[in-house]
Amino acid sequence: MGFILGSGSPRRLELLAQLGVTPDDVRPPDIDETPLKAELPRDYCTRVTREKVQAVPAAPDDLVLCADTTVALGRRIMGKPRDAGEAAEFLLALSGRRHRVITAVALRRGDQLWQRDVVSQVKMKRLSDEELNGYLATGDWDGKAGGYAIQGPAGALIPWISGSFTAIVGLPLAETATLLQTAGYPLYKDSTP
16 A cells, blocks of 8 residues: 655645655646636635545555645635735735635545545734735745745744644644544554564
8 A cells, every 4th residue: 555645745745744654655636726616715625635636646555645725815715826916915915814724635545535624714914015025025925825834934924823733834634644544544653663
């Protein structure tokens, strides 16, 4: 049985390492992540994660893990910004407000699918022009849902969260560990020689 991470995210690799898990292979799926018309953020996140895990090529007894993190302001889905201008638009919309970060995780072996999602609340401080421009200049917004990553320089812009820090980063560890154990993956195995 092989374990495949269906994600190109270095953060997800680092988070799995916290569980003592190293994938046998990393195979990021290539799917269309465009939201459907009037699709709600949580539904979108769980659908995209399910599509990702189905799109990863694997042997029938391989375990495939995929996740998706979505930033939602009300019903609005904020994906990865196309450029610094869109990142600025997202950050200004989030400035001084609470929003939700939804991370869905899916695990597949053959036709079996296990899936969970975690919704966390995040408050971003009201951003001054200096803070906004300073953050944009770091380039840390690139490739990040909502235009920021809590574990990077944007951590200074987030005074409050409620929920799972690791889910906000991109992989909820408690839920992922439960899914892996449910699927029979040997977590916390005896490491003595």
